[in-house]
Amino acid sequence: MDESSHGHSISSNILSMQCAISIFGKDSPGIIAEITSVLIAHQVNIEDASMTILQGHFAMILVVSLEEMDLSFIEDDLKKSNKLIGFDISVSASDSDGSSIGKDETTTSRYMLQLSVRDTPGIVARITKTLGNYGANIVDCSTRRDNATEVFTMFLDVDVPIQNEVEIVSEIKSVSSGFVGDVLFRKVESIDL
8 A cells, every 4th residue: 555545544543433542551651552553553543642641651541533443453553562561551432522521712711730849648539520620621720740759740721611710719829828839720821832
């Protein structure tokens, strides 16, 4: 198959079906190369992906598009791959069409939360409950704990309903006042990519 026909084949797959894949296991070099090799063998196109290492554990979530087929073939091939033996792998069809469900950019503002505090139980729960109580939607979350210093860091991107901005900013300030360290919650005026 030449390059142009291969490109056409992939393009037609993009519109066919969307599914989510989650992969979790002990980290080692070459995992992403192995995953993507299996996916391209099934002519799967990666539309969105997030990967991180969590204290020595590899964790990745992908949203992919492919021609309609039995998803168990992809899951089986991933699980049979030498690099992924023993990994927890899940492949499931998605009902989403890829649009941002529930997000109306004219009625929300993007905020960023940066937190670096002494670790205590409940930090994530208190912040996220406050946001959820006022209808804010967390669109990206990253956390880390430095075991040597016991410092917990969290970064959130949050879509805040415009009508609740004042209350949310006030509540986040109130909730985080008991934390020992730095908390910044600010509106993002523009995003430079």
